[in-house]
Structures are given as structure tokens and as C-alpha cells.
Amino acid sequence: MSANIIEVQGLKKHYNDGTVKALNGIDCTIRRGEVVVIIGPSGCGKSTFLRSLNLLELPTEGSITFEGQVITNPKTDINRHRQKMGMVFQQFNLFNNLNIIDNITLAPIKLLKMSKEDAEKKAMELLERIGLADKAQVYPQQLSGGQKQRVAIVRALAMEPDVMLFDEPTSALDPEMVGEVLEVMRDLARGGMTMVVVTHEMGFAREVGTRVIFMNEGQICEEGRPDDIFDYPQSDRLKDFLSKII
Amino acid sequence: MQKFTEFADELRFVFVESDRWKWLIEGLGNTLKITAVSLIIGIVIGIVIASIRSSFDKNQETMKKRGGVGYNLLSALNSISKVYLWVIRGTPVVVQLLILYFIILQSVSNGVAVAMVCFGLNSGAYVAEIFRSGIMSVDEGQFEAGRSLGFNYLQTMRHIIIPQAFKTVLPTLCNEFIVLIKETSIAGYVGIMDLTKAGDLIRGRTFKAFLPLIAVALIYLALVTVLTWATGKLERRLRRNER
Numbered sequence: 027m028s029a030n031i032i033e034v035q036g037l038k039k040h041y042n043d044g045t046v047k048a049l050n051g052i053d054c055t056i057r058r059g060e061v062v063v064i065i066g067p068s069g070c071g072k073s074t075f076l077r078s079l080n081l082l083e084l085p086t087e088g089s090i091t092f093e094g095q096v097i098t099n100p101k102t103d104i105n106r107h108r109q110k111m112g113m114v115f116q117q118f119n120l121f122n123n124l125n126i127i128d129n130i131t132l133a134p135i136k137l138l139k140m141s142k143e144d145a146e147k148k149a150m151e152l153l154e155r156i157g158l159a160d161k162a163q164v165y166p167q168q169l170s171g172g173q174k175q176r177v178a179i180v181r182a183l184a185m186e187p188d189v190m191l192f193d194e195p196t197s198a199l200d201p202e203m204v205g206e207v208l209e210v211m212r213d214l215a216r217g218g219m220t221m222v223v224v225t226h227e228m229g230f231a232r233e234v235g236t237r238v239i240f241m242n243e244g245q246i247c248e249e250g251r252p253d254d255i256f257d258y259p260q261s262d263r264l265k266d267f268l269s270k271i272i
Numbered sequence: 273m274q275k276f277t278e279f280a281d282e283l284r285f286v287f288v289e290s291d292r293w294k295w296l297i298e299g300l301g302n303t304l305k306i307t308a309v310s311l312i313i314g315i316v317i318g319i320v321i322a323s324i325r326s327s328f329d330k331n332q333e334t335m336k337k338r339g340g341v342g343y344n345l346l347s348a349l350n351s352i353s354k355v356y357l358w359v360i361r362g363t364p365v366v367v368q369l370l371i372l373y374f375i376i377l378q379s380v381s382n383g384v385a386v387a388m389v390c391f392g393l394n395s396g397a398y399v400a401e402i403f404r405s406g407i408m409s410v411d412e413g414q415f416e417a418g419r420s421l422g423f424n425y426l427q428t429m430r431h432i433i434i435p436q437a438f439k440t441v442l443p444t445l446c447n448e449f450i451v452l453i454k455e456t457s458i459a460g461y462v463g464i465m466d467l468t469k470a471g472d473l474i475r476g477r478t479f480k481a482f483l484p485l486i487a488v489a490l491i492y493l494a495l496v497t498v499l500t501w502a503t504g505k506l507e508r509r510l511r512r513n514e515r
Contacts, residue, residue, distance in 0.1 A: 082416055084334060100338040109422035119417035123435040132431060133421040178417075185421060 028094060031189055031220055032056040032079060037088035039074055039244075044086075048074045050244035052088070056189070061221045063231040063252070066241035067267060072224045075241065076193050079222065080104075080111045093188065109137055112182030116194040118174040120166035120181070126153070127162040130181045138185065145184070152180040156210055172203030176210050183214075190214065192223040228271060232256055240264050286483045292474050296484075299470025300491060306387045306456045306466065311449060313392025318399025321353045323429075325400070326407045330415075331425060353400070360397035366458050368394060373462040383464040387456065395452050402444050406437030439510045446503035450496050457492075467491060 032055070039049040048071045056062055064072045077083040079090060081097060081104050089098045097107050121129050130152065131145035140148075153159040156176045166174055175195055182190060192211065196204045208230050215221055215234045225231060231238055231252055238255040240248045240263075248255065248264050259265045287293040328350040335343040360368070369390045377386050410433050418428035460469035471488035475481050 080420060082420060084337060105419075105422045105424045107422075108420060111420070113417075113420035115413060115417065115420075117411075117413050119411075119413035121414060121417065121432050123432065123439070133423065136427065136431065137422050182421070 029057050030055050030091075031058050031093060032222075033091040034079070035089045035091075037075070037078060037090065038086045039071070039078060039083055040086045047244050049078065049085070052244075052246055054239070054246060056220065056222060058188075058220050059218055059236075061215045061223065061234055061236045062239060063235035063237070064222065064224045064239045064241060065226070065228070065231060065267075066247070070241045071244040072241045073193055074244075076191055076222060076224050079191055080108050080113060082113075109133075109185050110188045112179075112185060112187035112190040114175070114178050114182055114190065114192045114195050116198050118166075118171070118178045118198070120169075120174055120178055122166055125163055125165050126158070126169075126177055129166070129177065130184045133181070134184050149180075149184060152183060153177075155213075156180055170203060171199045172206045175199065175203075175207045179207075179210055179214075189220040189222065192221065192225065194224050194226070196225065196227055226271070228256070240267070242267075282480065282483060286474060286478050286480050287487075290477075292477070295465070295470040295473055296467065296487065296491070299465055299467040302384055302459070302465055303453070303456055303467040304495075306384060306391060306459060306464075307449075307453050309388040310391035310395055310456070311452060313388065314395030314399045314448075314452070317392065317396025318403050321356065321396065321400035322403035322407060324349045324353050326404050327425065327429075357397050357400065360394055365390070365394050365455060366461055369458060369462060383459075383462055386462070387459045387464055387466075391452060391456055394455075395448065398448050398451075399445070402441050402448060403437065405444075406441035407433060409440050410436045439507075442503060442507050442510070446500065449499060449503075453495055453499070454492060 034052055034054040037049055037052040037054075038047070040047050050071075052075060064076065066072045074083055078085050079092075081090075085098060089096055091097070092107050092111065095102055095107060097104055120126075121132070124132060127146060127149050130149040131140075131142070134140040134145040134148070135142060150159060150162065153162055156179075158173060158176060161169060161173065161177075166177075169177065179190075179195075195211070196207050199207065204227070208227065211221070211223070211230070212234055223230075223235070233252075235252045237249060238252045239246055240255060240261075242263050248259065248261050255264070256268065259268055287296075324346070328346050331346070332343070335346065369387065372390045373383065373386050377389065380386055407429075414432055414436065415428055418432045419425075423431065456466055457468035459466040460472065463469075465473075467488055471484040474484035478484070
């Protein structure tokens with residue numbers, strides 16, 4: 027098993043026939059067990075970058091390799107690889123037509139061909155872990171934002187992914203619910219999960235991140251260990267960014 | 273008392289004499305048959321067209337990039353669907369019925385069958401747009417969440433999008449079915465003995481307009497009432513599992 031789980035080369039994403047350059051040439055390697063935190067001003071392309079990693083955004087140019095497979099190759103069956111890349115969204119996106127347990131078991135049953143009993147047993151274990159076992163039968167509408175996001179994380183985990191992608195997981199939450207979601211993510215990181223996290227939570231980035239990437243205008247502007255990035259920023263752009271948010 | 277006897281006499285004359293009530297039954301039978309079959313045709317066409325149109329909208333970027341036959345095929349189907357919607361929605365259903373009956377399906381002697389095809393084709397266009405609006409009303413995030421777990425396009429539609437879309441479109445769909453039931457009343461234009469035609473035949477034979485026409489109206493009203501009640505019940509059942 028190679029140490030590199032994701033390799034990105036020359037990634038570009040242009041909109042409107044190239045007039046808008048959301049991503050402008052990104053090279054990046056993510057190793058197993060890393061917790062990579064991506065920060066940057068709004069509109070810098072950090073979400074687009076993250077969403078490109080599982081091809082929710084189709085790159086205009088460049089290649090992405092996941093576990094040795096070039097997934098940007100049109101011949102690759104992306105659905106198979108997505109099963110190994112869990113994703114958590116800003117807006118939770120729990121399936122509104124299914125109750126919590128079905129939200130979690132749908133993919134394992136249909137895609138991994140797990141039996142209903144096994145899938146539910148596993149889902150209940152995961153729900154226990156986040157303290158929401160009593161919510162198994164309710165529908166997403168009845169949960170708070172923080173609860174929804176914890177379920178969304180668990181739904182992705184039920185597929186036993188090799189990497190978890192987080193797209194601003196706490197940005198749509200009331201402030202007092204941010205902590206409970208970060209706690210689940212912290213747990214995951216401790217368990218050795220490879221994570222790529224787009225976030226504005228600098229405290230989380232510093233504490234949990236193994237590497238911080240600062241993006242600006244569709245490019246990686248600076249990257250390094252969290253302490254270096256936050257305490258000894260090199261570029262003016264990063265200094266400016268940090269002065270505004272801390 | 274005398275008024276009542278007169279009314280009873282007229283009732284007997286209009287409906288019982290010469291077994292004219294049987295015409296209404298036969299007409300009702302045809303109306304129900306035409307409505308039921310065209311409903312099914314309409315839903316099938318509606319699902320197919322709505323799937324083509326919405327999957328073209330959603331996948332064209334990806335497919336264009338990948339190239340090959342798939343994109344060209346879907347693109348062609350999408351264009352055909354658009355022409356179909358344009359023609360069906362752009363012409364009156366009576367004209368469509370006449371054209372089908374006297375020109376295109378001239379060789380088919382069974383008028384009821386022609387009416388089924390006609391109303392099915394017609395309804396399909398409207399049902400297609402109803403389904404498409406339902407699919408589009410589901411939040412994009414639901415779709416992305418499905419795809420991110422590894423479901424392909426069709427699986428995502430089937431397990432996540434369509435169940436939610438169906439709930440949204442049910443009232444509009446019910447409305448379309450009510451329109452359809454009543455629309456079949458023009459079948460008499462090509463000599464089909466539907467409910468309306470039956471009432472009108474009784475009127476012509478008895479020279480009494482009031483009773484036969486009111487009877488026909490009441491039967492339609494009863495049909496629509498049952499349909500409204502049934503969909504209302506279904507709607508409430510679908511909603512209940514959300515609360």
C-alpha cells in the first residue's frame with residue numbers, strides 16, 4: 027500500500043469558457059493518516075478543490091490519482107472510488123425521505139451488498155459512538171444542525187472510506203453546536219483517519235491538523251505545519267489573512 | 273305529491289324506458305377505460321421524457337467530456353422529447369383526436385383504442401413536465417450526497433430523488449388526472465360512446481335535457497370526488513413519515 031493516497035497534478039477548473047479561473051494549477055499530495063486543513067479567503071477555490079477530489083466538480087485540466095488509479099481518466103469507474111472517499115457537506119444533505127438509520131444503511135446495503143441486519147447493527151454502533159442511538163427512527167427534519175452533521179459524518183463512515191473530505195462542516199451551524207461536530211472529527215483524526223478539511227475553524231486546524239494549506243486565487247499559496255503557518259507566516263497574503271481572522 | 277309523481281314519471285321515462293340507463297353505464301365504462309389506460313400511457317411517457325430531459329440537463333457536461341455514442345444518443349432523445357412537448361402542448365386535444373382518428377390511425381376501427389392513445393399521448397406531455405419540475409425541486413445537495421457515497425446517476429434518482437420528487441408533485445399530478453377524466457368527454461367528437469355522449473344521446477332521444485345532463489354531471493363529480501379523496505389520503509400518508 028503506497029503512502030500517498032491522493033496525488034493531484036496541474037489541477038485547473040475554469041468556468042464560463044475560461045473567464046473564471048476557480049482553480050489555477052494545483053499540485054498536491056495527501057499521504058495516508060494525514061489531516062490536511064485547507065484555509066483561505068472566500069472565493070479562493072478551496073471548496074472547488076475539495077469537491078474536485080471526488081469529481082463532484084469536473085476538472086478542466088490536470089489529473090487526480092486516488093489509491094494508484096487515475097480517477098480523472100474518463101474510463102475510470104468513479105462510483106467505485108467514491109465509495110472509498112467519504113464526504114461531509116456544509117448543508118449536511120441527509121436524505122430527507124429516509125429516517126436516520128436508513129440514511130446510514132442505504133449505501134452499505136445497496137452498494138456493499140451488506141445484509142440489512144449487519145448494516146443496521148453497524149449503524150447502531152456508529153450512532154452509539156456519537157450519542158444519537160435514540161434518534162435512529164426519526165427523520166432528519168427533527169434533528170438539530172449539529173446532530174444532522176454528526177449523522178452525516180457517520181453516514182459517510184458506514185462505507186468504511188479510506189479518506190474523509192469535509193467541506194466547511196461547521197459553517198452552517200449555530201455557534202454552540204460547532205463543538206460537538208469538531209469533537210467527532212477530532213475522534214476520527216485520533217483514530218488515524220486520513221482527512222481533508224476545508225474550514226474556518228483555526229483552532230481546529232492548529233490542534234488537529236497535521237498540515238495546513240493556505241489557498242489564494244485558485245492556487246496553493248503556502249503550506250506547512252500548523253504552528254509554522256499560524257506563527258510564522260511567510261507570504262504577505264497569508265499574514266494579511268491571518269490578521270483579519272484572529 | 274303531484275310534483276313528486278311527475279318527477280318520478282319523468283325519471284322513469286328518461287332512464288328506465290327502453291333501458292336507457294344502460295347507455296349511461298356503457299358510457300361510464302368507456303370513460304373509465306379510456307381514462308385508466310391513458311393515465312398509464314401518460315405516466316409511462318411522462319417518466320421516460322422527464323428522465324431524458326433531466327438527465328440530459330444534469331449529465332451533459334460530464335458526457336460531453338467523455339464523448340462517444342452516449343452523449344449523441346441522449347442529445348438526440350432530448351431533442352425528440354422537446355419536439356413532442358412542443359407539438360402536443362401547442363395544439364388542442366380535440367384537433368389531436370380528430371387527426372389521430374381520421375388520418376394517422378385511420379385503419380384502426382376501434383374508436384376507444386384511438387381515444388386511449390390520443391389522451392395518453394396528450395397527458396404524457398403534461399405529466400412529463402410535472403415530473404421534471406418535481407425532480408428539479410429536490411435540492412442539489414441531495415443529489416451530490418448520493419453521488420458522493422458512490423451511487424451512480426440512476427441509483428441516486430431511484431433511491432433519493434424520485435421518492436422526494438413524487439411527494440412534491442402529487443397534488444399537481446392529481447390535478448392532471450382530474451383534467452384527464454373530464455377531457456375524455458370530447459371522445460364523442462369521433463363517435464365514441466363515452467359518458468357525455470351517452471347523456472347527450474338520451475337527451476336527443478327523449479327531448480328532455482335536464483335529467484340526462486345533470487345525471488352526467490353528477491357522475492363526473494362523483495368520480496373526481498373519489499379521486500381527490502384517494503390522493504389526499506395518499507398525500508397524508510407520505511407526509512406522515514416525515515414528522
